[in-house]
Amino acid sequence: MTRRRSGRPGTPRRLRLPAAALAALLAGTLLAASPGAASAGVRSAALPAAAPDYCAGQCNDILPPGENGNATLADILANKVFGTRPAHTDDQLGPYASLASSYPGLTDAQLGDFFNDSSFGVPADQVASSINPRPDVTIVRDKATGVPHITGTTRYGTEFGAGYAAAQDRLWVMDLFRHVGRGELSGFAGGAAANRQLEQSFWQAAPYTEDELQQQIDAISQQGPRAQQALTDAQAYIDGINQYITESYNNRTFPGEYDLTGHIDAITNAGSIQPFKLTDLVALASVIGALFGSGGGGQLQSAEVKQAAETHYGTAVGDQVWQSLREANDPEAVTTLHDGQSFPYALPPSNPQGVAMPDPGSVVPEQLIYNPTGSATSTTTAAPGVLPGNLLTAKHGMSNALLVSGKDSASGHPVAVFGPQTGYFAPQLLMLEELQGPGISARGAAFAGLSFYVELGRGQDYAWSATSAGQDITDTYAVPLCTTDGSPVTLAAQSYLYHGVCTPFDKLVQQDSWAPTTADSTPAGSYSLVMYRSDYGLVTARGTVGGQPVAFTSLRSTYRHEADSIIGFQMLNDPGAVHDPASFQQATQNINYTFNWFYADSQHIAYYNSGSNPVRSPEVDPGLPIMAQPAYEWQGFDPTTNTAQYTPPAQHPQSVDQDYYISWNNKQAQDYAAAGFGDGSVHRANLLDARVKALAADGKVTRASLTQAMEDAAVTDLRGEDVLPELLQVINSAPVTDPQLASVVSELAAWQAAGSKRTETSAGSQSYTDSDAIRIMDAWWPLVADGVMHPGLGDQLFTALTGALQINESPSGGQSGPSSGGPVSANESIPHKGSSFQYGWWSYLDKDLRSVLGEPVAGPLAQQFCGGGSLTACRTVLLNTLQQAAAQTPAQVYPGDANCAAGDQWCADTIIQRPLGGVTDGKISWQNRPTYQQVVEFPSHR
Template identity: 25%
Template sequence: MVWLTMLAAIFVLLVIGLALAAWFVRAPVPKVEGTIIVSGLGAPVTIRRDARGVPHIDARSETDAYFAEGFAAAQDRLWQMDTLRRQAEGRVSEIAGEAGLDSDVYMRTLGFDEAAAAFARSMDPRSRAALEAYAAGVNAAAASHPLPIEFKLVGYGWRPWTPKDTFAIVELEAQQLDDQWYYQTIKADLVDKFGLKTADALVDMQLPALEHHIPGYARTARAAGLNAARVEPVVPLHIALNFPNPTGHERGSGSNNWVVSGSRTSTGRPVLSNDTHLSRTLPSIWWIVDLHGGPLHAAGLTLPGLPGVVIGHNERIAWGITSAEEAVQDLYVERFRSATSDEYVANGRWIKAKRRVENIAVKGQPDVVLDILITRHGPIIRRTGTQGIALAWTVLNGSGSYRAVLDIDTARNYQAFRKALSYSLCPVLNFGYADVDGNIGYQDSGAVPLRARGDGSLPVEGQDDLYAWRGTVPYDELPHALNPPAGHLETANQELVPPSFRPILSTYFEPPFRVNRIATLLSQARSASPEQIGAIQADVFDYPRLQLARATGRMLANDPDPALRALASRLASWDGMMTADSRIPTFVVAQDEQLTRDMFEPALGEDLYARYDANYWPIVPLLRALSGDDRARAAGVTRASVQAAVVRAARESLSALGPRGLDGAKPWGRQNEALYRHPLSAKWFLSFLSPPPVVQPGSGFAIYAAKPKHGP
């Protein structure tokens, strides 16, 4: 009887525990049916959720629509919105402890919170009305229902949303896309080790046979008030910077955008396709909404915390985006009076740097105090003795507008679309365009510095104005196009204009593998359906891995080892498709990784090689060498050396697969599994918050640019 009583008690406690757990989890689920009374609206608003949970908002005015958008976004993503603004503000350590400290130090040093506040103060009236209405909607939702479960699990509360928080998230996304300063540090270390000529060759991504530029920009442009046809070379400083990667940028990762004229489609109307590729998050960084209020009727994607529609369409036009990879950052080397002084040299005079003291609260530990110096160029992100490295970045200027997003959402034609983008400051983006009148177009947008000298590829001296910024490139000088003769336009983070174009917009961009594949497929379209054009997004052809496989097949075709001859035969027949069920991609990627390590790590050293390889650079010198291109020699790579390394890497990679060879390799989809991680799932007892890995095809060099932590 005692045992029965104990079992009954345990059963009752278990039932009570499960009931409490169910309540704990379900209580924060937002109300999506019925009527909710809130203050702040000018008239009743309807939010209808479809079968997928997407909110369709119907309001009488724009401001009410933005209020309702903020309300719905908070219902779905309140904790995500809070974590995003905390990242931008540098306040992750308050809730995460020491694990968030490195990120907080970086963000506080940049001064994102201060810049976001300046953005908010300088808003135009339309932006202010929209962002204030959105913030009011967010706060109304937060007040009308229990907070999401993550707040309870971490143990903290909600701070009211403000327009400044929206700008903080814009800056955070710009930080993920604008990483040219980090590239500058890698090239600086390469220059320090090998000299300028070799460093240039090691980071040169140009492959003329595969290039696709924005049409109409083979000419040399002239920026207003500056003879930019001549670019003075940067004097290498020979400083070893050895910076860690601040953004987590992965090799061969990026986004795609293309638009096809109705002359090439089965419907006779234009088709626009866009797939953005960012770091994988759970939930997604994107949020879908259909927004209707007064003259506004737009649908598509935005980020939680951002009002309006960032990617999508209205009743007249459609638009999509990719990162333009333009040089919006520079590193300036400042010379201080002494190792402890805050005075630095500027045009022959000692001037005092501004000082900002930041106090970082760290959960479970004492606060961390940062003493940050800001020169005329920007914050000092590293200091060694009398030398400091200052970061100049357009995002940190603290003036701008949210008007570009709002005006695009209500634009009716290409002219209004271009006018809207003239207000855009950051991040720098490629915009594809299509409209119901049959037009297709393109616009480069954002503030790109106009340099007196240099090209944004290396750190420069800050002691004088030799490398000063002279404002920004005039908007009309930025690349744009309308109805090109080819009948299609495409961007994939590639070099937008030929090297002869002035002013120089960028020296760091992704190799042209994806954009060449897109252009090739679109050029074959004659009467393609929207579904066929959209299906290009799932294309998994990997050009550089195919070239490596073919070269390996030729070199091993007559090898005395029968296993290698069999491998050569299978590689020779491979089509370069990184499909999930194929084992050949698993081998070729392993061979590629071994090959690049063998070719570059001995000369670069372990640390510099790791940073160099993480930015997809080695593949181009290797391809040049395999094809007999003499430019590879400047990078220290000869055809004979790379051929020997290809064979050696093939042998080692095949041996690593075991006695079954290729048949023993994992299918590529399992080797390349997509990882979606909830921020709290690192704790073992919360691991259930993250789903299992997802089998996926693709690669960093394919249109379907899918990697474990980065992808569509």
């Protein structure tokens, strides 16, 4: 069956305004109301009473750069010409940034200097505006941050207000992402190479017809009263969005990006902003789920590592090497649950069955692009995309959490510092809000376009947050190809065997076209994006297994269920549904995406790992491709609805009142298998675990001290703290006789002894303390990782392993790959992203060097690599690579980019709020920290 969807025809021309017209517009419209102001016809409102709040001023949050994400054309032009910004565009960026230099002496009384007060309501003297977009809802914005505080006398009014406020603050971003979710970004925002790359990657992950988006809504409506209420809430939210669209269009207070992309004529106002509908929310949810809530996949890359290891070492030893590099259940991995709890899931069996190893060299990625015209296949246009092209394809390190129980706090009440790392954008993907109405009472953050519920935040007497979990809910199947007419089967076959029947693939087609523009140097173009779908999932590649042509498919348990989590989020916002750890865990059980959820109230802390974890045959290894046969399907699998039997809640990692919890996208619990490579003895979560464990042992934890622990980890180089000691121990196993090299070793040792920090000499200095040691470490890591591992692995295995796990994830993203010119990780190609040190070969070097030193290693690598296991030879490797690193100039280590001059170390590391619209923000010093973050301690409870 061929299912076609077309992009919106008649894309308007791009705006071309002469300088005189720009000046006239600027002069004539600078007084236009900003998006956060009351629209014409919206009544000023009386201040509603604050909801019950048990936090007593001890709840804080922060979300840089600022709440206001909408800028009129006049605002954008003023930003470009004069450097001005609309109110509340960047007012949370400074406090967020300054914590990196101010945390050492932090006290509870000073938290307000670095975080917002997230109490419910707005004091009368702090009200900036109060409006009624309809009689049953009031939207109050505070002076300090401009956050919308939405109070409804009816549930419909509350949700209507949530939609209205979301459009005030994020209309352009919401519009971008509903188009991303449909594979229509280029036609909407221009055909820049990055735009095309991004829409292609999302179309591959979650292609749907419009009917299929609607089917997900229809399916939810059949799930009971809560689900039906959720859809009613969502429709009210959309009604609020659409009212704001109408009012802002009529009053010319809509985002100026619509002018600049040609959707509305800046002179005549001709054009339109398309109204939102329920299926847009499903498209938005598919984007967020693919970014932050899916796990697994990567089985083909794992198979390549296994094949290369067996080729290099022989089958038996090679398999041992592959398993040790995979670290699926490493005994030294830091875990969120540390009291010995075991939650077996996705563990590789001792004798796996149904493995579908591709024939070497046979795998070919599936063709996605058809019928390109114009610049459709070019990746060299000068046009910047409105979003990073590799937003989905690059690995993401998101979110952390630190919680300490009341028995270890100074007050006797639990303390939590937690939040998601969703990247840095201007405006942010998230927005802040407070929602108060019948059955709803919460304040916090939500993704733009999905903010009819607070997704991460606080209720009246509890707070919650999440980190991306990434457990394996995505499998790769090798589906035999066939032909319905009996012709010879080739890789080009358009049918596959399902339970012995030759069945045509579903063909999903998205056509997109973009108009010419001089603004971004992109000529007109068009293409068709085509995905083939089987009952075993989406076709991602083709190849042969034992000489037989197959399609390799990706089967994700949450595919076609992008909006199912709506019920869990509704419960988290309902004070009648969540009131203790048990009810919190019940709510998060209704979220099908892979997240680690954390909870704190005045008496308890709790944890639950959510996700639709399919039940597999015990003979199946989830880390490798699987033969598409009934014996190896998910138990209870129904391809018509993409449903299966899922592990029951009791088998998900969970806990109540452990002494403390930490999470930084690390392993959840013993025997809960890692979905990919990299959960070994050294993980960035070690930085949190060491600090919080020490604090908890002291028994006097405060909000300030826990914030200090988070921030101290945020400015620490993981390599310096957890691997450099072994590197130096090997080097110092004999005297370093070269004076220059001895000086370098001493410099590194001094930096390590001082805490391996990447911090400024003083606030605003834009230069690092220990800058030389940091430069040497940045230059040395890819060289030493290559020098230690490459000779033993050999070229083929080394290359395969870099495809499964990148060598490095430095703050600058500039030290990308091995000295031999091996593959560069997509993640390392993202500069200025903040999040660092999750993905790398830290554990491999840590385990190998300890083995060479003769120290005990639990779960060691199956071979010794550094110097072939000889301490003397290993030391030579380290010294040689260190000498090479020390000789590199700053310009070589930090080559520069469009934002930074070559050799500028501080600038190379800086975090940049990637502009999603026309207003830009300044750089801030690097810190490895959540984007949105809460600091909470409840002194009382309902």
